[in-house]
Amino acid sequence: MTGTGALLDRLFAVDPGAVALVAADGRLLRANSAFGSLLGLPDATALRDVDLTGSAGWPLLEAALHGTVDRPQRVALALPRHDGVGQTLPADILALDLDGQRCVLLQCSGVDALARARAERDRFFELAPDLVALLDAQGCLCEANPAWTVSLGWETRQLQGMALAALAHEDDRERLQAALRACATGADVLRARLRSRFGGWRWFEWTISAFDDGRLYATARDVTGQLRAREALMRHRDELEARIAERTAELDAALARLRLHADNSPLASIEWDAALRVSYWSHRAAGLTGWRADEVEGRTPRHAPLFDSAAAGALEARMGRLLRREAARQVHTQRVRTRDGRELVCEWFDSAVYDARGEVVSILSLVQDVTAREAAAAALADSEERFRLAFEQTAVGMAHLDLEGRWLRSNRRLAQMLGHGDGGLPAQGSLFDVVHPDDRTADAAALAALRAGEVESCRLERRLLRTGGGAFWAQQTLSLRREADGRPVHFILVVEDIDARKRAEQALQAAHEELEAKVAARTRELERLMAVLEHQARQDPLTGLPNxxxxxxxxxxxxxxxxxxxxxxxxxxxxxxxxxxxxxxxxxxxxxxxxxxxxxxxxxxxxxxxxxxxxxxxxxxxxxxxxxxxxxxxxxxxxxxxxxxxxxxxxxxxxxxxxxxxxxxxxxxxxxxxxxxxxxxxxxxxxxxxxxxxxxxxxxxxxxxxxxxxxx
CATH class of the missing domain: 3.30.70.270 (Reverse transcriptase/Diguanylate cyclase domain)
Incomplete structure (x- = not known):
């Protein structure tokens, strides 16, 4: 027995885990500090007062003491903490005879992991921005985190023992109590208001679920701002709809005046009724297409001679958006068949006309021939497509970079792009040596994001410097190669020369601005002509007197x-x-x-x-x-x-x-x-x-x- 005592002394001295020796009457004969921490004891002196006979794990210990367990066993042992919180731990138990006394040796593993988990839980409980609480089976608060003080002004000590329903708005109290009862067997999510200590109420979105020993775990997120923002958005929408209705009435009056001068407009005017039948066909429309009014009026797009079946279906779909009030006006292109068999590409300006109830009564379409413009745009698009295909089939520049952006290897095309010919890039150089100074910060940020795993790849448009001087626009695609275990190996860089594409985009922007200027000038001319017509409608052309x-x-x-x-x-x-x-x-x-x-x-x-x-x-x-x-x-x-x-x-x-x-x-x-x-x-x-x-x-x-x- 003396040898057994020496072994126990050594075990208690070197074992980093929780170790205890339990007597036949359930008292602790001996325990190290880790075991005391496991039970939540304040100091070592409190170990002498521990009695395990009332614990849930005592039957296993009692069986070992009476000899029914004759060899070391790995068991899940239920050991309550000093504060009453239950816990089940993996433990090794072994029965011993020590100086003629029967006792059991306990070795509990995982103490450090448990302590860390508990510390992490407590830290989360303190720092969580949302309300977090533990409630008993009656719905009273056992624990509350500091977020209650920040959001509602209540100190955590004031909340202990208080019924959660007592803080709820009377309109939400019954739903909250029902949710607490339902969560005894599951989880529930609801919205309810809580009273602030400073006065007023705040909306919270609650998630409540069962925890242990009949207790409930509840979290709540403050959604007051979200709901107020939604109410403000609804008010704004109502105001906007009122303004739209007012504007629609003004447009109705303007449309009535416009009909008086439609035949004198350089645009073809077509009006459709609510069934998408042509109700008005101006002489400009007849001049544009060659179709007379009696050949078109009263017909839908599918029965009018202007469209084939595909074009008619497309036009009806677009007009349907206006009839369903998904839009008040729209601009689109539509192909029109003329009387002599030609096909015109026309630009349509469609506007819905509403009655006093807000229902669509007709659609007015102003149509102009843009066949030449579309042909030019198609030629430009075809040119761009040929350029794109040729560009894709040309070899691109590629390189491997180390984790700091230095060159590991590169291909000949990249060296040619950067003005190094076929000799390759300098071995000691890096990506940042060839990137324009204004773009280097963004490239460094992209490499950092790839290293951190925030993105899988980055596509950037940057200016690169040539050795002989000058810069050109390039599109960089960066990705990071990793080992199977996730360790980064090197960056992969793909470089495409997009200098020509940039110039094309600038030319397209200039063409767009020129077209907008022409449209504005044409609009001003139309307004001037309408003013002249309005004056002529009130004057006798022969004498110049009022008519x-x-x-x-x-x-x-x-x-x-x-x-x-x-x-x-x-x-x-x-x-x-x-x-x-x-x-x-x-x-x-x-x-x-x-x-x-x-x-x-x-x-x-x-x-x-x-x-x-x-x-x-x-x-x-x-x-x-x-x-x-x-x-x-x-x-x-x-x-x-x-x-x-x-x-x-x-x-x-x-x-x-x-x-x-x-x-x-x-x-x-x-x-x-x-x-x-x-x-x-x-x-x-x-x-x-x-x-x-x-x-x-x-x-x-x-x-x-x-x-x-x-x-x-």
């Missing part, structure tokens, strides 16, 4: 101004007598010249603020604005006009005499529309005609009597 539309736009404003200034308005309907005889006798050119001369005389007779308009043929309307003595002024001006028109004139050396019948209406207040005033003046003019012409008449007899008295 009926111009008169009907200005007369309501004249009535309004005169009413505000408490003045009267006089409307005169002037019709030339026997004008048809002039046309029949002297020709329409003489008639046109006569109309221009009469228009000039009318304008010279009235004030600049008054209106002189030609309604058509030999009919004119004169409007006197803000007249203070309407009856007398109307008489004087009407007679002045009659005498001015009756004055003889020469047209092409031929003397002509003309007279006019004038109907006059005086408006001194009350409600009257422009149409009513013109109609009443027209009746007065006919009364003058019936009286033989070359006269002035009022529509109302009583007003005419007062007028004659005023004239007298």
């Amino acid at each position: 009926r539309r111009g008169l009907m736009e200005r007369l309501p404003r004249t009535l309004e101004r005169s009413g505000r200034q408490q003045g009267g308005v006089v409307v005169m309907f002037v019709d030339l007598d026997r004008f048809k005889q002039v046309n029949d006798s002297h020709g329409h050119e003489a008639g046109d010249a006569l109309l221009r001369e009469c228009a000039a005389r009318l304008v010279a007779t009235v004030r600049k603020t008054d209106i002189v308009a030609r309604l058509g043929g030999d009919e004119f309307v004169v409007v006197l604005e803000n007249v203070r003595e309407p009856a007398g002024q109307a008489h004087r001006v009407a007679e002045k006009i009659r005498h001015a028109l009756a004055a003889p004139l020469l047209l092409g050396g031929v003397p002509l005499a003309i007279s006019a019948s004038i109907g006059v209406v005086v408006h001194e207040g009350g409600v009257a529309t422009p149409e009513e005033l013109i109609a009443r003046a027209d009746h007065g003019m006919y009364a003058a005609k019936r009286g033989g012409g070359n006269a002035v008449r009022l529509r109302e007899p009583q007003a005419e009597a007062g007028w004659e008295a005023a004239g007298a």
Whole structure:
């Protein structure tokens, strides 16, 4: 037994693991400090108070003490810690007789690994940015990490023993309690709000799972900012949709005006209804394709003669995006078949037109022929493709680099690229010697990322320096060769000369900018033409006077101004007598010249603020604005006009005499529309005609009597 005691002394002195000697009554006869640490004892003196009879591993120890285990055994021994946390450890047990006393020798392995794992767990528990907690079976907090203080302001000591549901928002409390109950047998994920010590609530995304001995393990990530950002995004989306609806209404009005001038646009205009049938076919579209409106209108793309089946299907798919409101407008190219069998490549500008409910009622397409442009682009693309194929078939530069970027070996093509001819690269050189100074930092970062295993390969466009001077653009592909065990061996570098491609890209960019400038200039020209057309729509082309539309736009404003200034308005309907005889006798050119001369005389007779308009043929309307003595002024001006028109004139050396019948209406207040005033003046003019012409008449007899008295 003395030899056994000496062996035990040596074992306790040199064994790095946990070693203990257990007596038959379950007390520790002897144990080293590692065993004490395993049980979570504060010091060696506490070992004398340890009693293992109540532990889950005691039956195995008791069997060895009573001789039922007669040889060393490797077992999983359940040994509780001093703080009550259960643990199961691999251990070797051996029964011994020491000085006549039966005892068991315990040797527990893996203590260092367990201690490290526990330390790592505690460190993670302290540093985790998310909330981490252990809860008992009733949902009360046993442990909480410092993130609770950072996120919610609660000290960890305040939280111990507190029910988690007590911190939850009342709307989330029942769901949280249900999740805690469900997690006794599984795991659950939910969102719930917790009360902050500083006031208010914060949203957390919870992951709860069973841990041990009926306890639960819970982690929670603060998603308050994420949810608030989503709410802000939804508000922004609603505002954006409102602005889109407002803009759509404005576009509807603009489209209505655009339809008035569509036939005068240099672009072909096509309108489709909601069933993708052609509802409008401009004369520009007919001129572009040769197809008449009656051959196209009412037909879908599949039934229109413009498209083959493939082109029709593609157009319907694109138009479908607008009908489904996936887009409000789009630009695309589409092939169109002309009446004479040619195929044009056209650029289409499609815009959806919406009604007040936001439904698509039609699609307006503006089409221009870009066949020549597309042919040029195809030729350029073909040239680039030939260059690319030739470039790929040419040998590329390759090299092996050590882990610091120094050359290990290189091929002849790389040496030629860098200006070294067939002699190869210098043995003591490195990649950084040939990289442009502005790009060296990025290359160093790429090598570091490959060494760290962050990426498998890097493709970089860099400027490389030639030995004889100058630089050229190259595409570098870098990868790292590793051994089977993951150890890095060397870098692999592939270099392609892309200097020509860079120049082509710059030329393409310049061509693109030039095309954009041309489109902008064309757009400005279209806007100018539309302004001219808008002005011409209100003007008589023969005399330069306002036409009926111009008169009907200005007369309501004249009535309004005169009413505000408490003045009267006089409307005169002037019709030339026997004008048809002039046309029949002297020709329409003489008639046109006569109309221009009469228009000039009318304008010279009235004030600049008054209106002189030609309604058509030999009919004119004169409007006197803000007249203070309407009856007398109307008489004087009407007679002045009659005498001015009756004055003889020469047209092409031929003397002509003309007279006019004038109907006059005086408006001194009350409600009257422009149409009513013109109609009443027209009746007065006919009364003058019936009286033989070359006269002035009022529509109302009583007003005419007062007028004659005023004239007298």
